[in-house]
Amino acid sequence: MEDLKAYIESGILELYVLGDVTPEEKLQVEEMALKHPAIKAELDEIEQSMEMYAENNAVEPPEHLRSRVLNSLLTNFGDDSTFKDKATETTSNIVTLPSRSSNSSFYQYAFAACLALLLASTIALVTLYNKLQRSNTQLAALQNDKQQFANRVNLMDEQLQVFRDASFKFLKLQATPKAPAGASITIAWSPARKKVMIDLGAMKMPKNDKQHQYQLWALVGNKPVDLGVFDASSDSTAMKQMKSIASADAFAVTLEPRGGSISPTMDEMMVIGKF
Amino acid sequence: MQSLRNREKIAVEALYDMYSSSLYGVISRIVVDTATAEDVLQETFVKIWHSFSGYSAEKGRLFTWMINIARNLAIDKIRSKDFRNQNKNQELENNVTFIDEQTNTVYKPELLGIKELVAMLRPEQKSILDLVYFKGYTHVEAADELGIPLGTIKTRLRMAIQQLRKHFN
Numbered sequence: 001m002e003d004l005k006a007y008i009e010s011g012i013l014e015l016y017v018l019g020d021v022t023p024e025e026k027l028q029v030e031e032m033a034l035k036h037p038a039i040k041a042e043l044d045e046i047e048q049s050m051e052m053y054a055e056n057n058a059v060e061p062p063e064h065l066r067s068r069v070l071n072s073l074l075t076n077f078g079d080d081s082t083f084k085d086k087a088t089e090t091t092s093n094i095v096t097l098p099s100r101s102s103n104s105s106f107y108q109y110a111f112a113a114c115l116a117l118l119l120a121s122t123i124a125l126v127t128l129y130n131k132l133q134r135s136n137t138q139l140a141a142l143q144n145d146k147q148q149f150a151n152r153v154n155l156m157d158e159q160l161q162v163f164r165d166a167s168f169k170f171l172k173l174q175a176t177p178k179a180p181a182g183a184s185i186t187i188a189w190s191p192a193r194k195k196v197m198i199d200l201g202a203m204k205m206p207k208n209d210k211q212h213q214y215q216l217w218a219l220v221g222n223k224p225v226d227l228g229v230f231d232a233s234s235d236s237t238a239m240k241q242m243k244s245i246a247s248a249d250a251f252a253v254t255l256e257p258r259g260g261s262i263s264p265t266m267d268e269m270m271v272i273g274k275f
Numbered sequence: 276m277q278s279l280r281n282r283e284k285i286a287v288e289a290l291y292d293m294y295s296s297s298l299y300g301v302i303s304r305i306v307v308d309t310a311t312a313e314d315v316l317q318e319t320f321v322k323i324w325h326s327f328s329g330y331s332a333e334k335g336r337l338f339t340w341m342i343n344i345a346r347n348l349a350i351d352k353i354r355s356k357d358f359r360n361q362n363k364n365q366e367l368e369n370n371v372t373f374i375d376e377q378t379n380t381v382y383k384p385e386l387l388g389i390k391e392l393v394a395m396l397r398p399e400q401k402s403i404l405d406l407v408y409f410k411g412y413t414h415v416e417a418a419d420e421l422g423i424p425l426g427t428i429k430t431r432l433r434m435a436i437q438q439l440r441k442h443f444n
Contacts (some may be wrong), residue, residue, distance in 0.1 A: 011429035014436050017335075019343040020413050030334055047336040049409065049439040051297070054342060057409065058296035061316055066291060069317045073287050073324055227355050 007032065017046045046096050097110050159239045167192040173251055173273035180206055187216075187251055194244035196227055196251075201239075203271065205232040208255065215256045217264050218248035227251075229260040250274040298345045304409040305349035315352055319345040350406065350411040394443050400435035403428060418440065 007013075015021050016029045025074040033040040162168050175183040183206070186199045198216065207216055210229055217226040227242040255268040298319060303312040322344055330340050396404070406412040406420065418428045 010432070011433040014416060014433050015429070017339055018407050018432075019346060020407060034333075043335065045440055046436055047339045049436060049443050050342075050377060051336065051338045052443040053404075053408070053439050054297040054300060054338070057300045059300040060296045061299040062313065064311075065313050065316060066295070068313075069295070069320050071288060072317055073320055074284065212423075 004036055004038055008039065013039070013043055013046055017043065017050055031213065064243055122197065155238055162188050162197055162239060165190060165193070168195075168197075169273060169275070171251060171273045173253060173271035176269050179270040183271060185253055187243075187273075188239070189248070189251075191246055194246045196242040196245060197239045198230060198242060199239055200230065200232075201237040203232060205253075206231055211258055212255050213258045213260065214253050214270070215260045215264065216242055217252045217254065218245045219250040220245075222249075222250055223266045224258065226253070226262070229256070229258075248275075287320075287324070290323075294341060295320075297338070298342060301342055301409055302345050302349045304350055304405075305346065305411050311352060312349075315345070315349050318348050322348065344410050396435055396438055400431050400438065403431045404435040407432065 012021065012025065012029060016026065020115045021029065029039075029043075033043055075098050120228045168188045169190070170186060170188050173185045173187065175181060183204050185203050185205060188196070188199070196216070196218070205214065213229040213231060215229045217224040218227055219225075225245060225248075227245060230240055230242075250272060252264070252272040254264060254266070255270060295316065299312070299316050300375070302315045302319070303309070306312040306315055319341070323341055326344075330337065334340075403417055403423075406417040407414055412420065414428050414432065415425065417423075418425045421428075423431075
């Protein structure tokens with residue numbers, strides 16, 4: 001009995017009535033109330049006084065609210081199969097909350113619009129990106145072309161210099177019996193500038209194979225001096241500058257193992273020319 | 276009660292007439308905005324209606340059950356995001372005295388016997404009881420709000436209700 005008194009005085013019953021207990025405490029109070037009539041009576045009294053207190057603090061709701069609430073309940077009846085009144089009232093009196101529903105549909109539309117916008121921008125972005133890629137490729141190709149042209153112009157300029165320069169002498173090296181008839185190479189030589197050029201475009205020589213290369217020699221007082229190696233191929237058009245030399249009596253070309261030799265293989269002399 | 280279970284129209288009307296003002300008294304103290312308070316009262320009755328089968332008389336009085344539904348709906352409402360957005364400039368939860376003044380003007384003229392009650396309850400008892408009963412504070416929140424130990428809160432709550440019992444009996 002002492003325990004019950006302590007339990008009542010703990011204030012838990014008041015909190016229970018006020019709805020301010022945990023679910024476990026709630027179960028416990030309900031269990032105690034079932035077991036002990038004293039607690040049940042105490043609870044009842046607390047509830048009664050709180051009810052009276054609420055009544056004392058009552059606020060009359062606005063008049064129009066009564067029909068609104070009742071109608072909304074009647075609408076709910078309409079959904080219920082247990083509704084016993086006539087169903088006629090139910091349809092005309094549906095209480096809607098227009099602001100809320102229009103609000104949510106606004107967000108739905110806004111969301112849909114955002115999605116559409118996102119999709120459109122993504123497509124536009126991809127298209128633009130592809131265009132940019134194409135433009136970049138074209139630009140690279142154009143730059144490449146321009147570089148090639150610039151290189152060619154430089155080369156031509158250089159070659160033109162040779163022809164303009166009065167110090168250059170031209171010499172046609174004629175075929176030896178070793179070479180096919182009509183073989184020839186034209187070289188340009190400027191003793192003043194110590195420059196030797198071979199005109200690869202005007203060259204008429206049999207093609208050399210992979211193991212061999214032509215080698216140009218200058219004969220200075222019957223001593224051969226190496227002036228460098230070159231290849232004879234059908235697509236060579238430029239003038240090729242060889243090693244420099246200030247004086248020479250004659251020029252000759254021999255066929256040597258690839259990379260050239262220290263001294264010329266006289267058997268393989270293809271063309272020769274003298275000033 | 277039986278007709279309520281059978282969901283008759285007349286029962287709803289009786290229920291509304293008996294309890295709407297008491298429930299609205301609690302709701303309108305928690306939710307200050309009139310339109311929202313009206314919404315909550317409507318939601319309360321709809322919920323009472325739908326979950327009526329969940330109420331059993333052995334567990335307590337009908338009114339206790341209903342007022343807990345009303346209080347919970349009202350608290351849900353003021354804590355919901357929507358409501359906060361509408362009322363950004365009113366700090367509801369931290370401004371109890373302000374709300375008190377506001378609501379006082381609403382309900383004072385309609386109340387009989389309120390002076391007796393005020394005189395009967397000591398101010399500190401009344402403030403705690405009202406925080407928990409009418410504002411939906413838990414006793415823990417009330418302890419925080421008033422800066423009083425939990426034990427004292429519980430005792431004062433109990434004393435306040437004891438006073439009410441004496442008065443009403």
